[in-house]
Amino acid sequence: MSVWSAAQPRACFPLLTQQSELIWLDSAATTQKPLAVLDAERAFYEQINANVHRGAHRLGHAATEAFEAARSSVAHFINSPSRQQVVFTRGATEAINLVAHSWGGSQLQAGDEILISMLEHHADIVPWQMLAARTGAMVKPIPLTDALELDLDALAAMLSPRTRLVCVTAMSNVLGTRPPLSRIIAMAHAVGARVLVDAAQALAHDVIDVQALDADFLVFSAHKVFGPTGIGALWARMELLEAMPPWQGGGEMIARVSFDGTTYAPPPLRFEAGTPAFAQAVGFAAALNWLQQQDRSAIAAHETALYQQLAAGIAHIDGVHILGAPHDKGPIASLAFATAHPYDVAQFLDNADIAVRVGNHCAEPLMQALQQHGTLRVSIAAYNSAHDITRLLAVLAETLELLA
Amino acid sequence: MTTLSIPALPASLELTALRQRLADAQGWENKNRTLVQLARDLPSLPEAFRTEDHRIQGCEARVWLYTDDQNGQIALWVDSDSRVVKGLLALVWSAYAGRSADEVRNFDFAALLQELGLSRFLSSSRVSGLSAIVRAIQRAV
Ligand SMILES: Cc1ncc(COP(=O)(O)O)c(C=O)c1O
Numbered sequence: 001m002s003v004w005s006a007a008q009p010r011a012c013f014p015l016l017t018q019q020s021e022l023i024w025l026d027s028a029a030t031t032q033k034p035l036a037v038l039d040a041e042r043a044f045y046e047q048i049n050a051n052v053h054r055g056a057h058r059l060g061h062a063a064t065e066a067f068e069a070a071r072s073s074v075a076h077f078i079n080s081p082s083r084q085q086v087v088f089t090r091g092a093t094e095a096i097n098l099v100a101h102s103w104g105g106s107q108l109q110a111g112d113e114i115l116i117s118m119l120e121h122h123a124d125i126v127p128w129q130m131l132a133a134r135t136g137a138m139v140k141p142i143p144l145t146d147a148l149e150l151d152l153d154a155l156a157a158m159l160s161p162r163t164r165l166v167c168v169t170a171m172s173n174v175l176g177t178r179p180p181l182s183r184i185i186a187m188a189h190a191v192g193a194r195v196l197v198d199a200a201q202a203l204a205h206d207v208i209d210v211q212a213l214d215a216d217f218l219v220f221s222a223h224k225v226f227g228p229t230g231i232g233a234l235w236a237r238m239e240l241l242e243a244m245p246p247w248q249g250g251g252e253m254i255a256r257v258s259f260d261g262t263t264y265a266p267p268p269l270r271f272e273a274g275t276p277a278f279a280q281a282v283g284f285a286a287a288l289n290w291l292q293q294q295d296r297s298a299i300a301a302h303e304t305a306l307y308q309q310l311a312a313g314i315a316h317i318d319g320v321h322i323l324g325a326p327h328d329k330g331p332i333a334s335l336a337f338a339t340a341h342p343y344d345v346a347q348f349l350d351n352a353d354i355a356v357r358v359g360n361h362c363a364e365p366l367m368q369a370l371q372q373h374g375t376l377r378v379s380i381a382a383y384n385s386a387h388d389i390t391r392l393l394a395v396l397a398e399t400l401e402l403l404a
Numbered sequence: 405m406t407t408l409s410i411p412a413l414p415a416s417l418e419l420t421a422l423r424q425r426l427a428d429a430q431g432w433e434n435k436n437r438t439l440v441q442l443a444r445d446l447p448s449l450p451e452a453f454r455t456e457d458h459r460i461q462g463c464e465a466r467v468w469l470y471t472d473d474q475n476g477q478i479a480l481w482v483d484s485d486s487r488v489v490k491g492l493l494a495l496v497w498s499a500y501a502g503r504s505a506d507e508v509r510n511f512d513f514a515a516l517l518q519e520l521g522l523s524r525f526l527s528s529s530r531v532s533g534l535s536a537i538v539r540a541i542q543r544a545v
Contacts, residue, residue, distance in 0.1 A: 341486035343464050344440070351433040359464070373466070402440060403487055
């Protein structure tokens, strides 16, 4: 296996080269963007810009082609059988809301159950609670074990013919936990339930293959995978998409409109009312293509090595520990402090130009389960280096002494 | 509820002394270090009073405020689980303790932050947290 050197990817990221002292350990909130993404959007605006799916002119055709090519890139990145199964959305959150409204609104009724992992981000909780309130379906949390893994025995006991949907993250944005997706999906399918996988965090780190995974729905956001803000996607099985009603009305999503009745376009356009974020779609594709050109297993090994360096260093500092020790986890660590307040620690890290996130990370139910008011999250990406972690550990040790 | 006997403000936290220390601390890091030192001098609110009743909403860190009217002058006790915030609360305490209702209503806390060069350094969420505390003190008189 080749060795990944972070110096080379860091050089691809204009913000990181222009702010050479900055240590960005907040990639789980949003990643920085490689030049390839900025160039792709700029080139689109300079050379092609036109609205998609409507222009009777050269640029309109070129823009539509670029937009649909971007859809193909996304489909290819997750090994979708077809690009029609990729619906562009504003991000993971909107993708989940789409499924809740359209699939959930048409399929669920009182007495049905939605099982939601305790690890989920609010984006994968609140839309289901809203759906439950509308339909009378019930939302039930899947608990965690002491090691902060999903409790599969508990899940097995909860699954029943009433279970219609299981919602689970591919990587916790708080703890980095990777639940055993294949097993969970097989267990859910065995009772006839569908599974929605939140891949918002995992996509930048793991190779995701929707066919191998056998998932029903999968969602993600471009801005967490080196792409632009304002765009993301829903992937779903074709037979599910075909049966799903539209959730927003407008242009682009119709086959024909008359005041006697309107017929809808087939998927994916049925779910893309209005002008889509087409320039961002081009940037999104550029981000995925950039990532695919890198040696992804070398990046994964590099991130794991940095995580291990972090964990080993934290073990030697008094008054702080990493929450949870799941056996499979990505390069995300939530730090808990014996006495120091995470906001104070983050403030001193910020003084040293080290960016981390503090708070409940949009996962209040998980925080309650962890009995934490907030944690300090360190999240690692391809462009981080051993120097970043060394510096974080040094400033952290100094800060905790100062606050002791 | 049982009442609390509020301690006197430590001399190191008199407004003039405190003004000097914060004005002398140059730069973001030194200001933060000074705030952490100030926090050490501020007595901690007893655990029994760190309750939801006494909590100020709208702060990132948890903040508790206890006030009492002592012959027309306000006595107060403020505390936080964050050291940096507690350092800022030392400033609140020294600005408001022992003042009359009129003085409390008229004191311009934002101007004090400005004068000490703190406004520039504080995030907007810190500033809105501090205004929530000041408003709660003004409501108490
Ligand atoms: C696991 C997870 N799911 C969903 C989201 C929501 O993503 P977005 O805000 O881009 O829609 C996030 C963002 O933090 C996340 O970490």
